[in-house]
Amino acid sequence: MYPPTLREITIEISNLYSTQTKDKQLNLSMDELLTFYGILITCGYSSVPRRHLHWSVDSDVHNESISDAMRRNRFDEIMASVHVVDNTKITDDPFFKVRPIFSELNQSYKVMPFQEWLSVDESMIPYYGRHGCKQFIRGKPIRFGYKLWSLASSSGYMYHMEPYCGSHTLLPETGLGQGPSVVLGLAEQAQVPQSCKFIHDNLFTSLALLDEMTKRGYGSSGTVRQNRLFDVPFKPQKDFMKLPRGTTEVLTQGEKLLVRWKDSNIVTVATNMEEKYSETSVKRWNKKRRAFDKVQQPKCINRYNEHMGGVDLHDLQVSRYHISIRSKKWWWPIFAWSLNSALVNSHFFYRDVMGGTIDLVTFSRIVAQSLMQRFGTKPLSHGRRSLLAATVEDQARYDKASHWPINTMHRFQRCRRCDKRTTYACEKCKAPLHIECFKIYHGQ
Structure with a gap:
């Protein structure tokens, strides 16, 4: 998942950066880089307040696997010089420093066959420093950071991501608005095969998007904002809110099915994947009776709830054992996130294709320990007592x-x-x- 081409680029550019800025030969090798990755992954599930404590000989913080794989000063040298882009080739792209990471990972992630149900949503890489592309999204678990437009399977496997950087975002402009352009751009760049079904929330959904997705042979379904239903003859919201829970209103426009459903709030879903309207029975909590009620729910809303959370599931897995080592460089959170994302995708591949049963933390430990023991070099002696x-x-x-x-x-x-x-x-x-x-x- 973390391709050899990206590792070779990292070695070449890191050695070049050390020569240009520090006038010193780094001589980074592939074995050292893989050991460096192993140490970073280890720091995700075994963290300490300061990274140098991993090399301390004190029994309460000493990490034998890390200290026996690489010396502390050598780790600091690599971390100070690691780069993936030559600084002398600056472009207008705000993410030029990490652009090879996204391009290489987007290619390597296609090793997993596309699943039938795909989820489109926004991801956040936490960052609290200063950068022109840092975003603030109110109400999200991660409010500050870099925003990615992401395409993932409903089970959480990431297929394609594109960092949002305003007008420099590398997605084609369709003239249908930002949300539809993101969905169509991700489908085009990821080369998603026809007959796949996209699920997206109200940030992306519009009636024009469903028409375009139908022309391209894709299924599409998502919640719709009220201000995007211009000519749809639904009842006024105030009147609809007075109706009992479970009430539905169904309209058809060509191949599009529009469904409005009364739950604790009003939910409106548009889809091009259902020719006939159908319902299913679900349980909803009744506060007055303090018991569950059986309510009829449209099947299109039920499918939306079932398949929408793929991107959020990937983000959840990445955040569980994220790399705890920090840096003042603005691009370091993206570099660290890429390792965690590749690790999570590897675990999904191991679980779904190889038939493995171990959990993510065990998988991370096996990968990290294998890298350090296979490619690490044990120092002749440890440092002085603290x-x-x-x-x-x-x-x-x-x-x-x-x-x-x-x-x-x-x-x-x-x-x-x-x-x-x-x-x-x-x-x-x-x-x-x-x-x-x-x-x-x-x-x-």
Whole structure:
């Protein structure tokens, strides 16, 4: 899902960036890059307040798999230089720094056959810094960040995404408005086969969109805003709200079926996938009776509720174990999101095609550990003790209880007091000490 071409681009441009800006050879290799990816994925399900704590020798935060795969300073060098675009080739595209990520992933995601039901919606990559394309969407779980127009299956597999950047958004203009242009553009760019069925919410749905989707051989269904029903002879909303729950109003325009249904609020759905109107029975909670009522619901609304949440499901899976390492670079959240998105798509492929049964966190751990153990290089030694370890040791050093010298049989330990070699150590403190230095060290 994260293609070799994108990895090769990352290696080439990262080495170039290090030479251009730091006048230093990074010499990033494929093994190091894959180990770097493994560490980032690990930080998604095993996070600490600061990333350097993963390499700490303190027992409460030490991560042996990370510290044995790559040295901390080498990780910092790679993270400071990782790039996918040459900075000397700036374009008008606001997302030029990450454009290869979207183009390569959109190609690699097509390895999964298109499912019958597809969902079109907007995704948000959280970002709270400053950027001209940062969006604010009130009422969303992620209110601030970069917005993506996304096409996914109803089960959550992402097929195609396009970042929204105003007039620079790389989607064809159809003259039908922003929402219909997004649906038609995603269908065209993703090369969706005919007979697939699109589900979209009221941001995208219009009667003109359904006509165009019918011409192209696609099924289309979605909720419709009231201000887009210009010439549709529905009852006034005030009169319709007074009717009992479960009341429906059905109109037909050519191959389009328009259904208005009274639930706790008014829901209007337009579809070109049903020739005849039909209903199904559903349960709805009655506050007055404090019990469930059986209500007749139009089948087109039932199908909409069943297949609409594909993009939201993908976003939910990405957010569960998202990479916790942060950076001040504006494009870093997109880079981190791309790894998580590819990981989620890989899990869907493993589950639906390969028949796997493990959950996402287990799948993430297997991928991360496999990358670090296969491509990582274990350092010859670990760094110096932290100030925390020395402070904790001093708490037990002067308590004058159960301190005994033992022979560790290790010849190359340095005495904590005189710094000469010794084979003895304190059984409680684990501090190497000569017998003659034992009492002085413990203040006895």
